Amino acid sequence: MTLILAAEDLSKRYGAQQVTDRVSLTLDRGEALGIIGPNGAGKTTLFNLIAGTAWADAGRIVFDGIDVTGLPARRRCHLGIARSFQIPHPFVGMTTYENVLVGATFGRGASERDSEERAVEVLDLTGLKRKANTLARDLTLLERKRLELARALASGPSLLLLDEIAGGLTEPECVELIAAIGEVRRAGVSIIWIEHVVHALLAVVDRIAVIDFGRKIAEGEPRAVMGSPQVAEVYMGIDGEAAHG
Amino acid sequence: MGTAFTIQRSTRTSRVTAIVALLLVAVLFAAPWWAGRANVRLLGEILSFVALASLWNLLAGYAGLASVGQQAYVGFGGYALFALAMFLGVHPLVAIAAAGLVGALVAIPIAPLLFRLQGAYFAIGTWVLAEVFRLSFAQVAALGGGSGTSLPVGIVAGIAADRALREMLLYWSALAIAVAAVAFVVLLLRSRAGLALTAIRDSEIASESLGIDIWRTKLLVYVSVAGLTSMTGAFIFLQKLRISPDAAFSVNDWTAYVIFIAVIGGIGTIEGPVVGTILFFLLRETLADLGTTYLILLGAVAIFVMLRAPKGLWGLVVQHTGITLVPVRRRVVFPKNS
Numbered sequence: 001m002t003l004i005l006a007a008e009d010l011s012k013r014y015g016a017q018q019v020t021d022r023v024s025l026t027l028d029r030g031e032a033l034g035i036i037g038p039n040g041a042g043k044t045t046l047f048n049l050i051a052g053t054a055w056a057d058a059g060r061i062v063f064d065g066i067d068v069t070g071l072p073a074r075r076r077c078h079l080g081i082a083r084s085f086q087i088p089h090p091f092v093g094m095t096t097y098e099n100v101l102v103g104a105t106f107g108r109g110a111s112e113r114d115s116e117e118r119a120v121e122v123l124d125l126t127g128l129k130r131k132a133n134t135l136a137r138d139l140t141l142l143e144r145k146r147l148e149l150a151r152a153l154a155s156g157p158s159l160l161l162l163d164e165i166a167g168g169l170t171e172p173e174c175v176e177l178i179a180a181i182g183e184v185r186r187a188g189v190s191i192i193w194i195e196h197v198v199h200a201l202l203a204v205v206d207r208i209a210v211i212d213f214g215r216k217i218a219e220g221e222p223r224a225v226m227g228s229p230q231v232a233e234v235y236m237g238i239d240g241e242a243a244h245g
Numbered sequence: 246m247g248t249a250f251t252i253q254r255s256t257r258t259s260r261v262t263a264i265v266a267l268l269l270v271a272v273l274f275a276a277p278w279w280a281g282r283a284n285v286r287l288l289g290e291i292l293s294f295v296a297l298a299s300l301w302n303l304l305a306g307y308a309g310l311a312s313v314g315q316q317a318y319v320g321f322g323g324y325a326l327f328a329l330a331m332f333l334g335v336h337p338l339v340a341i342a343a344a345g346l347v348g349a350l351v352a353i354p355i356a357p358l359l360f361r362l363q364g365a366y367f368a369i370g371t372w373v374l375a376e377v378f379r380l381s382f383a384q385v386a387a388l389g390g391g392s393g394t395s396l397p398v399g400i401v402a403g404i405a406a407d408r409a410l411r412e413m414l415l416y417w418s419a420l421a422i423a424v425a426a427v428a429f430v431v432l433l434l435r436s437r438a439g440l441a442l443t444a445i446r447d448s449e450i451a452s453e454s455l456g457i458d459i460w461r462t463k464l465l466v467y468v469s470v471a472g473l474t475s476m477t478g479a480f481i482f483l484q485k486l487r488i489s490p491d492a493a494f495s496v497n498d499w500t501a502y503v504i505f506i507a508v509i510g511g512i513g514t515i516e517g518p519v520v521g522t523i524l525f526f527l528l529r530e531t532l533a534d535l536g537t538t539y540l541i542l543l544g545a546v547a548i549f550v551m552l553r554a555p556k557g558l559w560g561l562v563v564q565h566t567g568i569t570l571v572p573v574r575r576r577v578v579f580p581k582n583s
Contacts (some may be wrong), residue, residue, distance in 0.1 A: 051454060062528035077456035085454075091447035093513075101445045105437060114436075120250050120577060129248075133578045136447075155455055206353045 003062075004029045004159055004190045010059035011040075012050050012214075019045045021214035022059070025192075027159070032191040034201040034222065037211035038234060043194045044086055046211065047161050050192075051083040052076040055135055064158065075162065077107050082157035083150035086164045086194075090136035097123065097132040099147055100154045107155020126150040126180055142169060149180070159190045163175045166197040210234065251578050255434070259572035273420055277413045289484060291526050296426035296477045297499065298506040298518035300470045303430050305504075306513035307442050308466040311364075314371025316500050316526050317378045318348050318471045320493030322478030324382050327488055332387070337396075337404050341400020341418055341479040346364040352468045372496065379494035392488025401486060419480055426473050431515055434573045438465060445574075446513070471519065505543065507552045511557025513572040520559045536557065 005027040012020040019042040019148070027033055037043050048054035050061060052073035061069045068076050082103070092100050100122055104115040113210065123129045126146045131139065139147060145165055152160060166174050181204055185191060195201045201208065201222070208225040210218040218230040225231060255263075273292075276285050297319070298491050303310040325344035329335040335343060355374065362370040383391040405411040441462045444452045454458055478499070482488045492498070502525065510521020528546065532539045554561045562568060 014427055042515075053450060053454060073453045074458055077454060085451065089451035091444045091451065093447050094443055095574065095576075098440070098443075101575065102452070102457070103455045105440060109456070113414055116250075116252055120248050120446040123577075126246055129579070130500045151451070151455060167363055 001024035002028050004031075004064055004110055005050070005192075006062045006198060008048060008060045008062075010046065010061070011057050012045055012049060012054065013057055019214050019230065020049060020056070020091075021209070023214070023216050024059075025216070027190055027192060029158075030185070030188055030190055031207065032193065032205040034205035035192060035211060036192045036196070036198065036201070036208060036231075041211045042214040043211050044163055046213075047083055047163055047192075047194065051161055056177045074106075075178040076110065077155055078158075080156070080158035081161065082107065082152035082159070083147075083161035083237055084152045084163055084165055086167075087143035088141070088148050090139065090144050090147050093135065095133050095135055096128050096139065096143075096150075098117045099136050100128075103151040103154030103179055104156070106156070110156075116229075118156065122150045122154045125153070125183065128177065142173060145169070153184060157189060159192070160184065162191065162193040162195070164196060166195055166200040169197075174200055202226075249580050250277045253576040253578050254574070255572045256569075256576075258568060258570060259550070260370035262501045262570040264509075268555055270420070270424060274417070277409075279417060284482070285416050287526075287530075289480075291476050291522060292419040292423035293481050293484075294503070294506060294525070295519055296501045298473065298510070298522055299423075299426050299430050299515075300474050300477070301500075301503045302507045302512060302514075302518045303433070303466060305457075305518075306472045306507065307434070308463050309446055309448055310463060311368050311447035312371040313496065313500050313504070314373070314375035315470075315474055315503065316494045316498070317495055318352070318476035319373035319499040320375070320382065320479065320490070320495075321346050321351060321378055322475030323482030323488050323493045324388060325475065326479035326483055327388060327394065327396060328554035331397065337400060337483055338414060338418060341459045341476055345472045345476030348478075349468050349472030352471030353464075355471075356464050358461065359416045375494050375496065375500075375505070380527065383490040383494065386404055389489070391490060393405045393487065393492070396483070396485045415480075419484070419512045422473075422477055422480055425479070427519070429469070429473060431573070433466075433469075434515065438462060441571065442466065466488075486535060505547050507557075508547060509557055511561075514557070514559050514563065515573070516569075517557050517559040521557065524558070537568065 002234055003026055006027065007023065007025045009024055011021050023046060035043050045054065049056045052071060056069065060067065063076065063079060063081060063177060068079065086217055091102065097119060100119040101115060104110065104118040110118065122226045123132055126149055128143065128146055128150055131143060136147060166177055169177060177202055180192065184206065193201060193205060205222060207220065208222045208232055209216055210225060212234050217226050217229050273288070277289055301315055308354065322344040325347045329340040329343055330337050340492060344388065359367060359370050359374065365410055382388060388394050405414055441452065441457045445459055445462060449459060482493065496505045506521035506525045509518065509520050511517025528543060532542055550557065556564070
């Protein structure tokens with residue numbers, strides 16, 4: 001069993017809008033998959049379906065050999081799925097350390113001392129150590145994004161879902177973030193990463209999938225996908241045939 | 246692994262607070278020897294409101310369960326005490342604790358019903374529940390039906406032989422309940438469940454995604470608060486020696502005043518309800534002779550505080566001084582050289 005995630009024919013409709021339209025995805029253990037697509041294409045909804053914060057209308061999600069389609073988000077977290085939110089949702093009345101401790105305590109359900117050690121370790125990895133005792137409401141946007149990553153990591157995931165974690169970062173910050181995510185990968189965590197900052201993606205992922213209007217329209221080796229007519233059409237509004245013709 | 250660190254859970258302020266709190270409890274314990282009869286009785290009432298407000302604050306300020314129906318449990322506790330003492334011959338002081346247990350048990354099947362309701366609907370649901378309780382107890386003829394009943398003299402005399410000792414025992418039970426309620430809130434918030442609760446208060450969706458069982462955490466809070474509120478209610482009506490459905494399930498006495506206290510003191514802080522209770526009784530004792538005007542003034546104070554200090558008076562203190570007397574925080578301390 002080398003697959004960590006197999007999502008089959010996932011569909012989700014909000015009112016008249018088909019936000020996710022029969023999307024299938026697979027991810028190998030230790031693999032990193034990038035997802036790109038225009039705003040409103042349904043990328044975050046796809047994450048919601050995988051993480052369990054929204055229910056799929058149809059389709060099936062198998063994680064680590066277990067059918068998790070009917071499980072609530074917290075159970076999926078216990079099994080090893082963690083996600084960061086595109087718009088950070090920090091626990092504003094808690095310190096950075098306490099935020100991360102929540103992930104370490106409830107995600108893995110470890111002993112108190114183990115959770116504390118895990119939390120500090122993650123603060124170190126994500127460069128938040130200096131802010132450990134700062135209330136989350138006093139963090140900058142960038143620090144909040146790091147906190148999203150830190151909290152998710154603290155829960156001890158085997159699959160990490162990152163939602164536009166590099167958006168708004170300066171170049172040096174982006175380099176730091178890529179290094180941190182690279183380290184997470186080396187620790188054996190599988191990653192799916194939604195990102196508009198394409199060069200950040202290309203530095204990390206093995207594969208890229210393109211989502212548009214809720215459908216997966218392309219998938220494959222990153223450079224090949226980025227050069228494909230479908231991507232040109234989605235991003236540049238250029239007719240694929242014409243661009244290559 | 247790598248980094249050395251320690252977790253600090255108390256500060257110098259909090260250690261001083263702990264000592265002051267212990268001294269205060271000792272002074273309060275000795276009240277029957279330094280305060281007059283009427284004042285001891287008043288202190289007992291104040292202590293019962295410290296308990297009610299701290300518990301409501303835990304429910305609404307931390308668990309986000311904004312109940313306007315906690316009178317359901319105050320009244321239920323009172324009636325449970327009367328029933329246990331009158332029909333089963335339980336000693337009234339023992340019945341206080343037993344009423345708490347029964348109140349908690351009753352809350353277990355009620356919680357899943359109420360939790361189906363969100364926000365304002367939840368609030369209305371709790372009020373409806375309290376009305377159902379009031380109407381139900383009004384049907385119980387053995388407890389005096391709609392007009393209520395008094396605790397038989399024999400039972401009252403059974404608490405203790407002479408009146409002075411009886412009043413002391415009653416007062417000490419109020420002190421015990423208030424200390425238990427506040428201690429419960431502090432210990433809960435410092436525990437693993439408290440970490441979950443604070444996280445839920447700040448973001449439900451992030452909590453759920455990080456593996457917290459929101460439903461169970463809220464159930465734990467609702468049921469334990471119901472139990473302790475029932476105990477407080479049992480004490481209140483044991484002190485009054487008389488109970489009726491209208492008094493027992495009064496939304497004014499047991500919820501409106503309690504919310505007033507928590508709001509002016511500071512919702513979502515441990516100190517707030519205590520500060521609020523003191524202020525409430527200061528207002529009441531100085532202004533109560535004014536009749537209706539007193540209630541208007543109370544309303545005006547509430548509106549003023551909500552507009553000028555939405556986090557309550559204690560919130561204002563925290564904002565300006567950064568002081569927290571009760572340590573629920575966890576501070577990471579790294580050695581100087583790391």
